[in-house]
Amino acid sequence: MRVLVVEDHGNMRDVLTRGLAEAGHTVEAVADGPTGLxxxxxxxxxxxxxxVMLPGMxxxxxxxxxxxxxxxxPVIMLTARDAVEDRVRGLDHGADDYLVKPFAFTELLGRLRALQRRGAPPRPAVLQCGPLSLDPAARVVRCRGEAVDLSRREFALMxxxxxxxxxxxxxxxILEHVWGHDYDGVSNVVDVYVKYLRDKxxxxxxxxxxxxxxxxGYRLACAEGTS
Structure with missing residues (x-):
């Protein structure tokens, strides 16, 4: 495998580079976010x-x-933060896997092998509803070609x-799918977020x-002007 390592900590970057090379991989390593991108x-x-914690980006x-x-x-994210919300945030941003530091190097190798067997993930199809489009991969919503700025929860609802x-x-x-265990007991939260979508x-x-x-409940009708 040809692997890109993006890690700002010098010792960790060296360990990853050396270990991956010894395991037979071709490795390139960089130390900051913009260069990694x-x-x-x-x-x-x-x-x-x-x-996760990188200078610049x-x-x-x-x-x-x-x-x-x-x-x-495929992207494996590394972080010293083990909070569930951080792991979910990484996956929501397009990561395929997550490792919390410190970790056993053999586990990283095993996860890389699993990703290799799985292959590169297919690009999710862009969803279309009349003049509205939603790109799950880029997390972009457009209406009549204009970008619509949605919060994370608004995007999930749409x-x-x-x-x-x-x-x-x-x-x-809607509550079960969009809020799940994060539901805070506010009885009208769905109605509130539907209003946000209608406003935007x-x-x-x-x-x-x-x-x-x-x-x-609610329904998305895909013809302009439908009532």
């Missing part, structure tokens, strides 16, 4: 080992920028609606895409 875009790598931003530039090499466009989704279904999309572009189905 540039190498990742310009090179053809079978895998990228990416630290953190690993989350590097991973997201790689996916936005349609670089689909993605769920678009995957089920034309179907009525109950508030309970329907009202801005004079559409009626996000529809209320009285007594049932």
């Amino acid at each position: 540039a190498r990742g875009v310009s090179g053809s790598y079978d895998a990228i080992v990416l630290d 953190d690993g989350f931003a590097v991973c997201r920028a790689l996916r936005e530039r349609e670089v689909w090499a 993605e769920f609606l678009m995957h089920n466009r034309g179907h009525v989704l109950s508030r309970a279904q 999309i329907d009202r801005r572009f004079s559409l009626e895409l996000v529809q209320t189905v009285r007594g049932s």
Whole structure:
């Protein structure tokens, strides 16, 4: 495998480079986020080992920028932070796997082998609903060609609606899929976020895409002006 290592800590970078080379891999190593992004875009790598805490641009931003530039090499993120939200954040930004420091080097090798067997992930298809498009990989929403700035939760809600466009989704279904265990007990949280989407999309572009189905929930209608 040809592996790119992006790690700012000199000793760790040397250990990774030497260990991967001894395991038979071809290794290139850089020490900061912007250089890692540039190498990742310009090179053809079978895998990228990416630290989270990097100078210039953190690993989350590097991973997201790689996916936005349609670089689909598998990414393993390395971090000293073991909080669940940090691991989820890395995966949400396009990472394929996550290792918390300190870790056994043999585990890194095993995960690289698993990613190699799996192959590069396919690019997720862009979802379309009338004039609205949602790119799950780049995490970009556009309406009539204009970018729509959505928060992480707004994006997740819109993605769920678009995957089920034309179907009525109950508030309970939306809560379970979009909020899951993060649901804080606010009874009208779905309605609040639907309003956010309507403010940013329907009202801005004079559409009626996000529809209320009285007594049932919400539905995404994909024809402009549909009521």
